[in-house]
Amino acid sequence: xSNQALLEVKELKQYFxxxxxxxxxxxxxxxxxxxxxxxxxxxxxxxxxGESGCGKSTTGRAILRLDNPYSGNVLFEGExxxxxxxxxxxxxxxxxxxxxxxxYASLNPRQTVSQxxxxxxxxxxxxxxxxxxxxxxxxxxxxxxxxHQMDRxxxxxxxxxxxxxxxxxxxxxxxxxxxxxxxxxxxxxSIQAQVLNLLKDLQxxxxxxxxxxxxxxxxxxHISDRIIVMYLGKIVEIxxxxxxxxxxxxxxxxxxxxxxxxTNIAEKKERIILKxxxxxxxxxPVGCRFHxxxxxxxxxxxxxxxxxxxxxxxxxxxxxxxxxxxxAK
Amino acid sequence: MNLTxxxxxxxxxxxxxxxxxxxxxxxxxDGVDLSIxxxxxxxxxGESGSGKSITxxSILRLLQEPAGRxxxxxxxxxxxxxxxxxxxxxxxxxxxxxxMIFQEPMTSLNPTLTCGEQIAESIRIHQKLNKKKxxxxxxxxxxxxxxxxxxxxxxxxxxxLSGGMRQRVMIAISLACNPELLIAxxxxxxxxxxxxxxxxxxxxxxxxxxxxxxxxxxxxxxxxxEMCDKxxxxxxxxxxxxxxxxxxxxxxxxxxxxxxxxxVPKHDEDVEGDLSIIPGxxxxxxxxxxxxxxxxxxxxxxEICLTKLPHLEETFDGDKVRCWIxxxxxxKQGKAVNAHE
Ligand SMILES: Nc1ncnc2c1ncn2[C@@H]1O[C@H](COP(=O)(O)OP(=O)(O)OP(=O)(O)O)[C@@H](O)[C@H]1O
Ligand code: SF4
Ligand SMILES: [Mg+2]
Numbered sequence: 001x002s003n004q005a006l007l008e009v010k011e012l013k014q015y016f017x018x019x020x021x022x023x024x025x026x027x028x029x030x031x032x033x034x035x036x037x038x039x040x041x042x043x044x045x046x047x048x049x050g051e052s053g054c055g056k057s058t059t060g061r062a063i064l065r066l067d068n069p070y071s072g073n074v075l076f077e078g079e080x081x082x083x084x085x086x087x088x089x090x091x092x093x094x095x096x097x098x099x100x101x102x103x104y105a106s107l108n109p110r111q112t113v114s115q116x117x118x119x120x121x122x123x124x125x126x127x128x129x130x131x132x133x134x135x136x137x138x139x140x141x142x143x144x145x146x147x148h149q150m151d152r153x154x155x156x157x158x159x160x161x162x163x164x165x166x167x168x169x170x171x172x173x174x175x176x177x178x179x180x181x182x183x184x185x186x187x188x189x190s191i192q193a194q195v196l197n198l199l200k201d202l203q204x205x206x207x208x209x210x211x212x213x214x215x216x217x218x219x220x221x222h223i224s225d226r227i228i229v230m231y232l233g234k235i236v237e238i239x240x241x242x243x244x245x246x247x248x249x250x251x252x253x254x255x256x257x258x259x260x261x262x263t264n265i266a267e268k269k270e271r272i273i274l275k276x277x278x279x280x281x282x283x284x285p286v287g288c289r290f291h292x293x294x295x296x297x298x299x300x301x302x303x304x305x306x307x308x309x310x311x312x313x314x315x316x317x318x319x320x321x322x323x324x325x326x327x328a329k
Numbered sequence: 330m331n332l333t334x335x336x337x338x339x340x341x342x343x344x345x346x347x348x349x350x351x352x353x354x355x356x357x358x359d360g361v362d363l364s365i366x367x368x369x370x371x372x373x374x375g376e377s378g379s380g381k382s383i384t385x386x387s388i389l390r391l392l393q394e395p396a397g398r399x400x401x402x403x404x405x406x407x408x409x410x411x412x413x414x415x416x417x418x419x420x421x422x423x424x425x426x427x428x429m430i431f432q433e434p435m436t437s438l439n440p441t442l443t444c445g446e447q448i449a450e451s452i453r454i455h456q457k458l459n460k461k462k463x464x465x466x467x468x469x470x471x472x473x474x475x476x477x478x479x480x481x482x483x484x485x486x487x488x489x490l491s492g493g494m495r496q497r498v499m500i501a502i503s504l505a506c507n508p509e510l511l512i513a514x515x516x517x518x519x520x521x522x523x524x525x526x527x528x529x530x531x532x533x534x535x536x537x538x539x540x541x542x543x544x545x546x547x548x549x550x551x552x553x554x555e556m557c558d559k560x561x562x563x564x565x566x567x568x569x570x571x572x573x574x575x576x577x578x579x580x581x582x583x584x585x586x587x588x589x590x591x592x593v594p595k596h597d598e599d600v601e602g603d604l605s606i607i608p609g610x611x612x613x614x615x616x617x618x619x620x621x622x623x624x625x626x627x628x629x630x631x632e633i634c635l636t637k638l639p640h641l642e643e644t645f646d647g648d649k650v651r652c653w654i655x656x657x658x659x660x661k662q663g664k665a666v667n668a669h670e
Contacts, residue, residue: 051521158610159377188376188548190607193592197603215521222594222604245596259526260596261551265578273530274523276477277491 005075006209007040007063007177012072014055014062018282030281032058034233035072037308040177045203045210047220049256050230051278056213059230060179063211064096065089076177094124097170101182104162107154113140113165114150117172124173139168142205143198160191164198171202181213196223217260221245226316229253232289233281235308239317249311249319251294288322296323337405338510338542339388340364344402346380346387349395355614357383357397359566362641365510365559370536370543372553372574374589375563376611381546384563385512389429390419406510424455428503430496432515437499438487444471444498445483448505455506470501475531493524497531504535511536514546529556550593554578562586565612565622568641572648582650584627621653624667629654631662 013035020027033055040046048056062069065081074081076096084092100106107116117136121127127135137147143164145157154162163183170178180199184192196219202208214220220227227244229237229252237250248254258272274293279285285292291301306320346358358380365371373381386392388404390411404411406427411419423429431437439447448467452458458466464483471479474497487495496516503511516532517525533556536543545556553560553574560577562570562585570583581587588607594600609626618624624634633653641651653659 051523160610188611189550189589190376190592191610193594193604193606194608196594197606200603216594217522217596218594221596222600255523257596259522261525261529261549261555262597263550263554263578263590263593263595264597265554265575271526271530273526277493277524278521 004042005039006042006044006077007211008037008073008075009039009059009063010037010073010075012036012059012062012074013070014058014067015070028282031233031284032281033062033069034284036230036233036235038228038235038238040209040211042176042209043203043207044225045212045223046226046228047212047214047224048228048230049214049217049220051215051256053232053278053281054230055233055281056215056230057181060098060181060211060213064093064098064179066098091124094126094173095176096179097173097175097177098179098181099163099166099170099183101185104154104159106166107162107169109154112151112153113145113157113168116154116165117150117169120169120172126173135172139172142171142202143168144194158191160187160195163187163195167195167198167202171206174206175208177209177211179211179213182215183212184219185214185216192219199223217257229256232278232284234289235318235320236290237317237319238308239312239319240315243312243315243317247317249317249324250290250321251296251323252290255295288320298322336366337364338367338407339544340403340405341384341388342403342405344384344387344404345400346383346392346397347400348397353615356566356617357614358387361402361563361566361568363561363568363571365542365544367542368536368540369558370545370556372557372560373544373546373563374548374550374553374560376548378611378614379563380566381563382514385429385514385544385546389423389427389512390414390416391423391429424451425506426508427510427512428506428508430499430503430511430513430516432518438495438502440487443484443486444490444501448483448498448502451502452505466505467501470505471498473504473535474498474501475527476501491524492520493527496520496524496528500528500531500535504539504541507539508541510542510544512544512546515548516545517552518547518549525552532556550590562589565614565617567622567651568649569623569651570649571641576646576648580646580648582644582648582655583623583652584629584654585623588626621651626667628667629665630667631659631665633658633662635666 012033014033015029015031017026018028050056061067063074114136117139118132121132136150140147140150145161145164184195212223224241226240228235231252237253248257255272255274276293279292287303288301288306291297300322306322308318308320311317311319311324341361341363344358344361348355348357361384375381387399399412445467448470449463452463452466468479468483471482476482476497517528557574560574561568564585570586581590591605592607594604607626612618620636621634621639624630639651639653641649642655643649644655
């Protein structure tokens with residue numbers, strides 16, 4: 001791992017229009033991602049966690065420009081991806097790949113595994129045609145699928161194997177960054193463990209950088225170097241793994257961690273149970289977006305939006321919460 | 330472990346349920362034994378396809394017939410065998426004695442009725458109350474499951490509610506008839522963790538208050554640890570281990586249970602290096618291994634495991650395990666056959 005930034009996300013916003021009325025005019029916006037900034041260093045695994053609708057996947061998609069962001073910048077090796085033309089961006093996808101939750105939906109059922117991999121290489125023209133067969137064999141062995149299975153179709157594989165095929169496809173163009181969007185969420189735990197080990201192993205082998213999107217904090221603790229916690233389109237905390245799990249500072253991070261049922265039955269912990277539901281991202285609460293559910297909210301939280309600020313002593317930890325100010329006083 | 334019949338609300342004995350498809354027979358549930366004590370919670374865990382849901386659907390006699398059929402076994406509920414009941418009798422039992430909550434509340438709620446109407450309807454089917462009284466009770470139920478402004482919510486349709494609220498409504502409906510047994514199949518899997526925490530807390534409190542017995546089906550070992558008294562671990566249609574929750578988590582005995590526990594990445598514990606894994610994957614249901622179903626993946630498997638199916642045997646501490654390791658024959662066996670590293 002280095003301290004060289006590979007990906008820099010700056011003031012990224014993703015607003016989706018809501019059409020209404022007889023003229024189908026934009027009457028409002030879903031503020032799915034609302035002004036977030038973070039950096040991912042080369043060789044690092046940074047995870048984004050949070051509950052459904054907090055903007056995790058939207059962030060991943062905006063970085064790859066699968067949906068063009070509303071505003072902000074995405075610098076990859078210093079180059080702004082947002083300013084690229086469509087054709088240039090397509091070329092860039094050689095460096096930035098994505099793996100989805102449902103491998104089945106993203107694999108063409110009418111193509112064999114080798115055709116799927118071949119097509120990916122063809123689009124990016126990274127491997128000369130004559131070497132492709134050999135490369136396909138290598139790739140499949142790398143992800144733990146016997147090369148003798150290369151002429152089979154996706155439906156002939158199990159969920160875990162299909163996810164391995166998705167990984168092989170992402171690897172086939174020699175990417176630098178892979179966005180894993182709930183990549184192991186649909187798998188049974190015994191298979192999930194296999195795929196997680198594989199991802200770690202590939203990272204070492206190919207010096208990959210991961211942006212890992214997940215709602216499972218167990219998985220995230222295992223795979224990440226740093227973790228971003230999102231709530232309603234905002235980053236509430238970014239920290240090194242150790243700091244985040246040992247000493248979470250944002251009240252939402254604390255509640256999220258304490259809500260996870262633990263298999264440690266010897267040590268029952270007191271649980272923070274949040275009241276109510278996540279508010280709508282169309283009309284998010286003013287001030288701190290978490291104040292409607294926060295057990296510590298005070299007057300300032302309902303009027304002023306807290307900014308991310310450094311709180312780490314030594315390690316890296318940034319928190320957006322007015323309590324940090326109060327405690328510093 | 331010497332419980333009399335009266336202590337058990339439900340006892341499943343040698344339950345076998347199969348699906349008959351064009352490709353052949355799927356033994357979805359293959360000789361399952363389990364029981365639930367009054368007022369207690371049984372958890373059923375296991376991988377996708379291990380037969381958890383089909384076990385519960387068989388108990389409730391909600392299988393899609395004729396493709397799915399109970400071939401053998403007994404389901405003793407309060408001393409009577411549900412397998413022998415008529416459809417009509419079962420409908421009554423499902424309305425009055427046993428209720429069920431499913432994973433996706435949206436698909437099990439009626440989209441054309443308000444939440445209040447749905448609860449009131451299920452109350453009126455089973456209790457002789459007039460419309461007005463049933464509505465009042467429906468509002469009470471919504472209040473009981475922690476829905477704010479229940480009078481207002483009762484008049485809303487399911488789509489107007491969040492996922493967590495809808496699951497609360499489902500719980501209200503299933504508890505409206507004061508069931509003695511509640512079967513919950515992945516009740517919180519579709520929910521976010523902070524909402525899951527609310528719902529699990531709610532179920533626990535209601536159980537305490539109403540004395541309901543509970544069967545929870547889940548793939549989440551954390552949920553099991555939080556909620557259950559007893560646990561049945563299933564693999565390929567069979568119970569491979571059945572023990573109290575403490576034993577399962579502190580002294581698991583079946584190699585599959587041990588493998589499962591070790592492969593879960595934990596949010597409250599650091600793992601150095603790689604996760605430990607169970608090699609391979611679940612066998613094809615049409616080509617199940619002959620001996621122990623877990624033998625192809627088991628690091629301890631010996632010759633006998635490949636040829637003979639182990640029984641569910643009680644160990645010294647009351648844990649029930651289906652594995653040859655715990656038999657007298659084991660020591661006489663040769664070397665392990667799977668050379669997994
Ligand atoms: N309608 C059906 N026709 C044929 N086979 C079926 C049918 N329903 C279930 N099965 C098979 O029965 C077996 C047990 O399925 P079941 O739904 O009980 O698994 P489960 O343990 O609940 O899994 P999950 O964790 O995915 O919910 C599986 O092999 C499944 O493929
Ligand atoms: S019976 Fe044999 S194969 Fe099956 S779990 Fe026990 S040791 Fe492993
Ligand atoms: Mg199921």
